Amino acid sequence: MGLYRGFGCTLLSKLVCWYTTTQVDQLLGPVEVIVPNDETKPRWNVCVKKTLREVRCQSWGILLSHPFQVMAIRCMGQFIGRENVYSSINIIQNFQEIYNKQGIGGFFVGLIPRWLLEITTIIISNVLIHMLKTQLPTQSEMLPLYEYFAAFVAQTVTYPLSVVTTIMTVNRSGLRAGMLPISPIYANWQDAYKQLSKTEQLKRGSSFFNRVAIGTFGLPAPGTPIPNA
Known part of the structure; x- marks a missing residue:
């Protein structure tokens, strides 16, 4: 069952994110498109409006689903230490564990980098797809290829x-x-980003090859303060 650690929490996180995004999109109503005289402007106008709408919808989905995302990642992470603190099914147990250890803030750790990840992905994907549609042939059979390429570039960058x-x-x-x-x-996510960048660890897990081996980290000397511990 090791391959399915966190599956229940992951599924719940995706369902909450999807449902919230769908409901917010419905509340925003239909997209209004104003077509000016210049033929190039309406396309960019549609792209910008579509992107802003997706950002608003996805932001709410990320916010409400993040606690379950935290549970899912910790369910997977506890495999390293052979622990059984978090459950893939018992959400109440996970809520109690997080609240007792870190309070309300524990449900939203990693929220900002995840939000930046999702929003940047949306922006890059929509802009690339728009540019490909306007600069290259727009036959219907080419659209899935454009979307795949845009998604690949966005995921690589983020x-x-x-x-x-x-x-x-x-x-x-x-x-x-x-x-x-x-x-x-790490003191915060910016500190983590800087330290991982210095040790060339920002791409870890993205490839089976060219991995950087850094081993374990030394323990601090007795009495050494740990940031925000």
Whole structure:
């Protein structure tokens, strides 16, 4: 069952995100498109409006689904230390564990990098698809290829934010995977981004090859303060 750790929480997170996004989209109503005289402007106008609408909808979905995303990642992360603190099914147990350890803020650790990840992906994808449609042939059979290419580029560019989100979700959570000597203690997500960049770890997990081996991290000397611990 190791391959299915966090499956229940992940499924719930995606369902909450999808439902919230759909409801917000319905509340916003139909998209109004104003077509000016210049033929190039309406296309950009539609692209900008579509992007802003998706950003608003997705932002609410991310906010409400993030607590379940935290549970899912920690369910997976506890495999490193062979722990059984979080459950893939018992949501109440997970809520109690997070609240007792970190309070309300524990449900939203890693929220900002995840939000930046999702929003940047939307913007890059929509802009690339729009540019491909306007500069290259727009036959219907080409549209899936454009969308695939745009998604690939967006995911490649934003992958470091995905790494930071995952690390910050586990960091200082009480799990062994987020503590010394397995992982350093980060003050915030910006600190994690900087440190991971220095050690060339922002792309870790993205490839089976060219991995950087850094080993474990040394324990601090007795009495050394840990940032925001």
